[in-house]
Amino acid sequence: MTSPAPVARPSPFHEQTVLWVRHWTDSLFSFAITRPDDFRFRSGEFVMIGLPGEGGAKPILRAYSIASPNWADELEFYSIKVPDGPLTSRLQEIQAGDTVLMGKKPTGTLVLDALTGGERLWLIGTGTGLAPWLSVARDPDTYQRFRHIVVCHTVRNVEDLAYRDFWTREIHEDPLIGDEARAQLIYYPTVTREPFETAGRITDRIKSGDLFTDLGLTAGFSPERDRVMLCGSMAMIKEAGELLETYGLKEGSNAEPGDYVLERAFVG
Missing domain, CATH: 3.40.50.80 (Nucleotide-binding domain of ferredoxin-NADP reductase (FNR) module)
Incomplete structure (x- = not known):
């Protein structure tokens, strides 16, 4: 008797595509990613953003306010660059077409x-x-x-x-x-x-x-x-x-x- 195949657990993250990146200064940049069809948020809320872990490590995520309004087709973010930061040292290198992880539940009090x-x-x-x-x-x-x-x-x-x-x-x-x-x-x-x-x-x-x-x-x-x-x-x-x-x-x-x-x- 064969054992049932293990059921894959749903990912806690959306995998979204980077649409554009703009570097304002050596320490500031903005980027936008695709928006899932079922993703709803109130203007002013934040969501977890991150990148897949390297070498099998767990993903690193941080809270980012969503800079686009709730009606926009894309999701925009505004970030600092921390040279030795666990996330932003890598995030600042993203380019259009790359994949970024995003949490599924936006929240916040700036609404x-x-x-x-x-x-x-x-x-x-x-x-x-x-x-x-x-x-x-x-x-x-x-x-x-x-x-x-x-x-x-x-x-x-x-x-x-x-x-x-x-x-x-x-x-x-x-x-x-x-x-x-x-x-x-x-x-x-x-x-x-x-x-x-x-x-x-x-x-x-x-x-x-x-x-x-x-x-x-x-x-x-x-x-x-x-x-x-x-x-x-x-x-x-x-x-x-x-x-x-x-x-x-x-x-x-x-x-x-x-x-x-x-x-x-x-x-x-």
């Missing part, structure tokens, strides 16, 4: 569902913490829920302002939300290590009031009016969260929406 209603949405990020804002700011629901959207991006050097042309020009030509972006979206970059028209950390510009002065707004955040999302360095998220609390804003979550949210998966 509109985790915020209560408001008038103005602040998307505050440092470095590659810009990625979820590329998704949220291309979602038509964002413009229906908020009258104004302010994208704040803080980097060390001017060359690190990846997607600057997108925020200042290309998003205005988007066939789905271009008109809304022209009327409702403000891009506010800051640079910490080089001369720039808006220099310094975003938290310092909040505390000094320069952020609000530059935008012609009343100083400070209002629990009645402002909603905030935070993504990026642990130091910025901690400091900004404490600042928001002093203005009376309360942290929200998927289970209990609030005035501001942050992504704890990247904070430790």
Whole structure:
């Protein structure tokens, strides 16, 4: 009597094809992969991304915010390059046609569902913490829920302002939300290590009031009016969260929406 053939276990990952890669600087790059037909996500969520292990080793995966909006045909990601990083040292070498692993379950708190209603949405990020804002700011629901959207991006050097042309020009030509972006979206970059028209950390510009002065707004955040999302360095998220609390804003979550949210998966 022959033994039944072993049943193959379904893979916990999708195997997707790289569509394009763009290297912004020696330390920053973006790439896009094919999207499975059954893959659904909310703009602002993250998913596990990785590469097959070498020499039979287990795959290495890390959490990556999805930079494309929930309606897009492809899935875009924005990454740093870590020379000795277990994943990015290899991931930065990918080319169109290569295979990338992707988890099957997106998740995260940087979603509109985790915020209560408001008038103005602040998307505050440092470095590659810009990625979820590329998704949220291309979602038509964002413009229906908020009258104004302010994208704040803080980097060390001017060359690190990846997607600057997108925020200042290309998003205005988007066939789905271009008109809304022209009327409702403000891009506010800051640079910490080089001369720039808006220099310094975003938290310092909040505390000094320069952020609000530059935008012609009343100083400070209002629990009645402002909603905030935070993504990026642990130091910025901690400091900004404490600042928001002093203005009376309360942290929200998927289970209990609030005035501001942050992504704890990247904070430790």
